[in-house]
Amino acid sequence: MSLNYIYPDNEVVRNYDKCICCRACERQCANEVHEYLEEADKMIADDAKCVNCHRCVSICPVRALKIVPTDHEFRKNTSWKKKDIYEVYKQAESGGVLLSSMGNPSEFPVYWDKILLNASQVTNPSIDPLREPMETKVFLGAKEESVKRGEDGRLITKTSPQLKLELPVMFSAMSYGSISYNAHESLARASQEAGTFYNTGEGGLHEDFYKYGGNTIVQVASGRFGVHREYLETAAAIEIKMGQGAKPGIGGHLPGKKVGPNVSRTRMIPEGTDAISPAPHHDIYSIEDLRQLVFSLKEATAYKKPVIVKIAAVHNVAAIVSGIARSGADIVAIDGFRGGTGAAPTRIRDNVGIPIEVALAQVDSRLRDEGIRDKISVVAAGSIRSSADVIKAVALGADAVYIGTSALLALGCHLCRTCNQGKCNWGIATQRMDLVKRLNPDIGYKRLVNLMTAWKHEIEEMMGGMGINSIEALRGNRLMLRGVGLTDVELRMLGIKHAGESA
């Protein structure tokens, strides 16, 4: 049928006074939007294919291009927005579940933007990070409850295994398969240089990257892809993935066409087969079951590596984390509802879960109330956009944060949110070799290191302003936070005061 209900979202605007017909845009758009008309010596564009990834815009040597949202609209209707109408059209056409990529873009409150930080004035001195030592190092893992001494009076310093981070930021789980080899290489090298960790996601670890094992967190997810002895032994820590913020309660599906020879070997599944991660772990139906897996993994790695349990932030998150803390896990990672993904059912991504800010505050309070906060480190994930978000997360109670989207942005991602189509023009969310090549890991890893360096400076500056010289002293220090424009309930959930209230 040729009748098309959907008008393209984006319009490609070319300034013909500037365009020199170099055809670079045509060569670099994997969506085949641009075309050169020989007879007219003119470039044209098919707006309908454009996903608004800005690749052509960024490389055009004369800045002749821009992509603008179309102003073509339906009659105004508060209830039926264009997006709602189009989604009905799409489903009426396809009969299928809608899929989306990256984090929830809908208009829910972003609490980070409604929280302000404190600073020292007169009565308590601020600290100049350029002149005085400033500690941003953190150790993740269970901490001893008390100092123990041996018979000779010396300190017994044996603690459970810890991850040492130069700054409280790690790169979150993104699997090889959902992102490219070059993206993984960039993350691995950057982690090594910046003194932090990246996470394999559930796609296994490519053998070329075993050498970065000391900075690698490997995941054991419901599909158990790529899990074998060496995989566990190479890693610095092991993460059991129970859930993901973008799709709580939902499994994963890597289409067979992305399972080429390399991905197939790394995941240990036949080439061309769909890689399906079940929604639950079929052997975990309780905290006791989880405890079994935690200890199986610890046993398998001689109790040398911390075990992380990652869950999505859902309504009952505080109670769940309390259970996880008792399961023997060393670290819990909580992924908020804005967390990114390579592909998720749209309805799940946009409607399930709770904001990370609230989840984090609730978890920290609950663990403290129960006297088990030291038993487990807490990592917050899902839409950490800047060093200010990091500081706020730490003050709300996080030991560290995971960043996914920010890391991809540093690598060139332009948030076109079409990762699921496998044609990422920036060489990130794709396995097509000609596209993967576009992400030069020599450049990519440096950009990630730059981002970490910049954030570290900013974190030090903000800490200094508050008169705090160690990030540990900021953790859970909610007196450093004030809310603006929040209701009483929201303030209570976040455990912070409103701006204007004094300590």
Next chain:
Amino acid sequence: MKRVYVNENRCLGCHLCEYYCAFAATGQSDMSRALKGKKIRPRIHIEEVPNSDITFAVSCRHCVEPLCVKGCISGALTKTDGVISVDRDKCVSCYTCVLSCPYGCLVQSESGVVDKCQLCLQTAEGTPRCVDGCINAAIIYEER
């Protein structure tokens, strides 16, 4: 001596280096005004290996023993401090050099005399424009 090196693993075949090269030759400040509606004659060109994704840039290597200089009948091509340059007033358009260069790095300029990569040393920036313009660091200018 610093030379231009290319890396075929990084080259994306976008041909932008050719346009930056052509722009550098014009000495103008606005690329659109300089190149709009013109057929470019870049001194770097992209080789595309048929039926593959492999592409790479080819430009003058500033050979230690330059066959082009040896073959030149008018003394237009010379070697100074390792850089092979062309004196366009002396070139008589016999194209002996075009035939001698094993890499195909000499091109015909609009007026007919020979043109070649001179590492943009004569331009305001003084560094190769193709290198600065490459979007994936596939061309590098360095001492090896």
